[in-house]
Amino acid sequence: MRKIIKLLIIDDDRDDYTVIRDLLAGVHHRRYDVDWAPSANHALDLMHRKAYDVCLVDFYLTGTTAVEFIQLASQRGIGVPVIVLTGQDDETAELASQKAGAVEFLPKDDLTWRLLDRSIRYVIETADTVAQLRDANRFPQSILDSISTQIAIISESGKIDCVNRAWTDSAAANGMADQDWNGVDYLAVCDKAAAGDETAAEIAQAIRDVLDLRWTSFAAEYPCHSAGEQRWFRVSITRFQHLQSCWAVVVHDNITDRKLAEELARGAGSVPICVDASNFLVERYAANAPR
Structure with a gap:
């Protein structure tokens, strides 16, 4: 003292x-x-x-x-x-x-x-x-903030425990500068958006599947275009255990440069592209059997 x-x-x-x-x-x-x-x-x-x-x-x-x-x-x-x-x-x-x-x-x-x-x-x-x-x-928050992809940690109840700076910066760029993300029910947010958005519905279900131990992880690519810009993102959801509870890491990574390069290559006819760039591409991983 x-x-x-x-x-x-x-x-x-x-x-x-x-x-x-x-x-x-x-x-x-x-x-x-x-x-x-x-x-x-x-x-x-x-x-x-x-x-x-x-x-x-x-x-x-x-x-x-x-x-x-x-x-x-x-x-x-x-x-x-x-x-x-x-x-x-x-x-x-x-x-x-x-x-x-x-x-x-x-x-x-x-x-x-x-x-x-x-x-x-x-x-x-x-x-x-x-x-x-x-x-x-x-x-640990500083480590999260140093990563350029948008990251949210989701609790077993589907609520956000914490987000990184890239997440809040992206939210601010979309008109949510004063949003306090801690405690926000992310599943409810996705469910609300799901009425007119197939992507949001799929992500909400994927988070539930990962938290319910049906899948160890999930990944998908999706378009998120604005009026003046074409954008694509890759979302990945990974499960982890902490304090006897199940948590999920949700990551949104901007892959627009790669998608535009694919579009350009496809337009030039030099590289075969098997899937349309605007499709919702889904990968699920079940390396660990559900309990």
């Missing part, structure tokens, strides 16, 4: 701030560098100029609440862990604070220097653990 903790107390009652500051002065094994903000706006200004380890926020601030303050801080990209303090032991306020993202909720009447120090240590350790987990998850 760090020896100096940078703390911001947000309370419109200066006397309450003084009491909390004096309580923390009783902690002898570490030092608290304490600042005070009498309002949410003042606090946000301070937080833009200085990094804090923890914020202690009075639930009922003049003109706002701790819940609204946490939401404002989040909107501005400020992710400091929060302990909410209150003069009333209010279960509704506690639940609202927890839902907003507060890590602790403490009645002011119960405060001692030991309780405050222990709660602050707990909040910092929790934030550090979350940061470590986030960093651990960044590495």
Whole structure:
């Protein structure tokens, strides 16, 4: 645990701030560098100029609440862990604070220097653990983002667990720049599109077949033309096991250059092409028998 903790107390009652500051002065094994903000706006200004380890926020601030303050801080990209303090032991306020993202909720009447120090240590350790987990998850995400093909990881329920940058870039180019793909029911998306799209229907069924262990993998080539451009893609779906669950990797690879070259070669008559380039070409692999 760090020896100096940078703390911001947000309370419109200066006397309450003084009491909390004096309580923390009783902690002898570490030092608290304490600042005070009498309002949410003042606090946000301070937080833009200085990094804090923890914020202690009075639930009922003049003109706002701790819940609204946490939401404002989040909107501005400020992710400091929060302990909410209150003069009333209010279960509704506690639940609202927890839902907003507060890590602790403490009645002011119960405060001692030991309780405050222990709660602050707990909040910092929790934030550090979350940061470590986030960093651990960044590495595989960075690997996915380095791949130029569009990749989505689909859970056993058919929902998207994560996508790579190529996927989000492609979505943005097609008018879905603000789409949050995490948790999206990809099977439902394909089913909805299947009404007028044979490709979407085939892909949805293929994902189900792979997740249900009827096939180990699936691949297909399909056209996806726009008004001003001819495009072809190859989709591949591969199954893998993780944490006793079945998952699928869905990859969409732009093969337009190859298809145009085939069209050009076929037009020149120099290379025999067996299948029309606009056909939906399907390959299924069942190397492993279904369970």
